[in-house]
Amino acid sequence: VWSGAAGAAFGAWARRDALLTLRRAARVWPALSPLLSAAVPDALELDDEEIAELLGDAGRALAQSGVEVHWPRSLARTLTTRAVAGHPADRGTPDGRASRAPSLLSADALLSFDWRFALGGVPVDRAELDRIAEAGRPLVRLRDRWVLVDPEEVRRARERRDRLIPPMEALGAVLAGTTEVDGRPVEVEASGRLRELRDVLADPEGGPREAGQPAALAATLRDYQLRGLDWLHRMTSLGLGACLADDMGLGKTVTLIALHLRRRSDPASAGPTLVVCPTSLMGNWQREIERFAPGTPVRRFHGPHRALDNVTDGFVLTTYGTMRLDAGRLARVDWGMVVADEAQHVKNPYSATARRLRTIGGRARVALTGTPVENNLTELWAILDWTTPGLLGRLGTFRGRYAQAVEGGADPAAAERLSRLVRPFLLRRRKSDPGIAPELPPKTETDRAVALTKEQAGLYEAVVRETLAAIAEADGMERRGLVVTLLTALKQICNHPAQYLKEEGAPRLAGRSGKLELLDELLETILSEGAGVLVFTQYVRMARLLAGHLAARGVRAQLLHGGTPVGEREAMVRRFQDGEVPVFLLSLKAAGTGLNLTRAEHVVHYDRWWNPAVEAQATDRAYRIGQTRPVQVHRLIAEGTVEDRIAEMLARKRRLADAVLGGAGEAALTELTDAELAELVRLRAPDGGYDEDGARGEPRDGGAAPEGGENGTSGGRGR
Known part of the structure; x- marks a missing residue:
């Protein structure tokens, strides 16, 4: 740029831009200032401290200002560290084995964590690393080769002394392949019998x-x-x-x-x-x-x-x-x-x-x-x-x-x-995995949407209006409590007004809930086919209301909840499996796991739990080894309500759980902003509005088939 014909080839603008860039770089790193007064600013001698700065903070600051620092390829720069984990007794034995060493994973055993170092891919032993560190210079001679390293990196590496660690810590590190030291990831390798154990467990x-x-x-x-x-x-x-x-x-x-x-x-x-x-x-x-x-x-x-x-x-x-x-x-x-x-x-x-x-x-x-x-x-x-x-x-x-x-x-x-x-x-094996349970029959899962009755819609909108106003004035734990109260109230209204209003005695139930009307229709079809059905709800009070309603209609049903004695639980299971009682009402928390109820061909989730895994467990009371007939799962959802939006959230959450990821649930909903919460609970009226006498009750087709291809399909009411 500054010499003869070459400079002319670049043009006058090249010198101007170079000087402007150099001035910008000197403001970031003053060590470059002498170049600004040089007739030909093409070279600058740096001392050890300046080279160390350029390797560290100065180099990063220059890069952020748009000035890249390039080093000669012939210089070995990269200092890498890795840990080798194994039993101390394995050192020096053929292939790292020691047949008479104490048990690798015994409670009193300690495994070694030995550090290995390399510069530019060339192994460096502890003595060589000590010499580099003691030189205190960024540019040193190692095995007839110039080495350019950050003294701070060398200092940190030198401090990593070999140590003994508990077996589980060593095993976890070699399985993951990394560990963290001073907040930085470090590669870990296994040696000797620990390597053999890792291969066995893999x-x-x-x-x-x-x-x-x-x-x-x-x-x-x-x-x-x-x-x-x-x-x-x-x-x-x-x-x-x-x-x-x-x-x-x-x-x-x-x-x-x-x-x-x-x-x-x-x-x-x-x-x-x-x-x-x-x-x-x-x-x-x-x-x-x-x-x-x-x-x-x-x-x-x-x-x-x-x-x-x-x-x-x-x-x-x-x-x-x-x-x-x-x-x-x-x-x-x-x-x-x-x-x-x-x-x-x-x-x-x-x-x-x-x-x-x-x-x-x-x-x-x-x-x-x-x-x-x-x-x-x-x-x-x-x-x-x-x-x-x-x-x-x-x-x-x-x-x-x-x-x-x-x-x-x-x-x-x-x-x-x-x-x-x-x-x-x-x-972890799933029913849908190839070759796991080919004898299991198909499972059909259907979301059945029902409209609220006029009474339900009025209660729903009143609770939303009043509680959102209170939430807007609250904060902290009080606000979270109000959000949980709101969500619980809305789910109960979607179930039946009598549950939310805590009506005592034998309240009138018919004609007041879209869900109850659809359940009656489903049971009419199921019982006419001689099939058995499980009806899950998370609320014992709702289960009791359903039990009273079915008894009044002459439908044989039984109710299991958390207060049912062990002996009576077992008798209930036998009665259902023997076909004596075709309708089994169950509290989701008390009966969602462990029971074998393979006589059921239908499972009804009267209300939605916050976690799809819990619902799946409940469904598996019927859909399990020993089931020989197709199983139909019916999820009742109040159309246009918070239940509708929760159903969408649960579908996303199920996909996360399949990837071993955490979900949200009710606790996360308490952290929504006022606007987000209002959007979640706002009542959206279905086409045609609400009936004076009851719900429209038409099912929503297109419920997703089970994840993993469990031969599920969507359908209508299953008549």
Whole structure:
């Protein structure tokens, strides 16, 4: 630019632009100022401190001002660090193996975290790194090669001393492939037996098949159940916990019974199995054990006269409530295995249930659940931190490193790292997976929209108007409480005015609710075909209203809710399965899991829960292994109301849950702005308005088929 013909070729404007750029750069980094007074500003000698500045803050500031810094390619610049995790006893042995080393994952074992360094791809040992650091210069000579490095990076690398870490921390790091040091991601490799263990765990359903099902099991396991049994046995034999998260109805109970029988043959793992489950499932567990493992001792640790005398083998069944009260007594037993059924009951790590369960030791821990993630990834952490403590680190660290990035969708790589870390410890199979349950019949899911009656519409609009005005004047917890109150009131109005108004005695129900009118029509068709039906509602009061209404119409029905005694629950299940009572009214919270109700060909969700996974669990009371007839699922939705918008939200949330992402739910709705909340709850009148005498009641076709292609289709009323 400044010399002879070359300068002429560029033109006078080139010198002007170059000087302007140089002046801008000198303002950002004053070390360039001498060039501004030079006749030919083509070169400048820098001292060590200035080179270090250019490698760090100065280089970044210049780049932000539009001046890029280029370094000679011949200079090795990139200092990389990675950690190699393994057992100290494996060092120096062939292939990193040490046959007589102590157990890799024993409670008192510590694994090594050894650091490896490289400059420009060339390995650097600790002594060479020390010499570079002690030189304190950015430009040094290493093995006949000039090396340009940031002294600050060298200092940080030098401080990373080899250390010993707990086995679960090391295992989690090598499975994810990275760890964080000083807030920065660092690559992690496995060595020796830790590498072998990682390879064994990488594919839960891979590896050699074991000896098949136990001889004492009075059942023939399906192929996927045998693979699940092998995986559970392998994990528990290694001293690791496991979460079997198969869809409801795929036989988690019989697989666990088979695991108990297989472990019983090994003195190191033999011992009694404690099963902690919801109250409604104790009878089912006892029947399944007596059926599939005849002769195996089974007792219930429940009720006022519960005892743990002479527990040396077999199964002990208890409830989460009893476990909370008697965790101390349960902890004194030498359990061969502790099982948490419907493990979503411990999804809140701070709850008394979760804390007490952690105090009960066992040689193996297994969680069973069809919904490992219902709302957010903290629930997944709570379950896996119980089965395999320490694997996912502390909750705060887990939230910062994985959960926030995955739930927000901002970092797809974080989802992939979490998947690699979790997959070996959580086996998830769905009914829709190829080859899992080909014998299951089709399932049809239909959203059935009904219009509000004039009474419902009037109540709805009045509640929206009055409560939104109160919400506009409130803030903090008071506002959140008002939002929850509003949403609850609107859902109850959509169900029936008598529920919202808390009408006592035997109120008149007919002609006042679009949902009730449609339910009557559905039941008329279902009962004329001799079929059975489950009707779920989240409100016990609504269930009681429905029971009274059906009784008045002469329809045989029974009601199960949280206050139903265990013995009566089991009798109700038998009556329904035997065809004595065709209509089973169920409280969603009390009966949404664990029950086998395969006589039902229809499932009606009278109102919508905030979480699609909970609804799916309820549907699986009928749509499970043993069902031989097509199942029709009817979701009743009040047209133009908050239920309509919630249905759209649930469809999106289901897709997130399928990707192991957290959802929102009622808590997130409390954070909506006043305008967003008003839009959510605003009543949109259907075409033709509201009938004076009742709802228009026509179903909305086009309900989505189940995710994953479960042979579902949409239809009309199913007459």
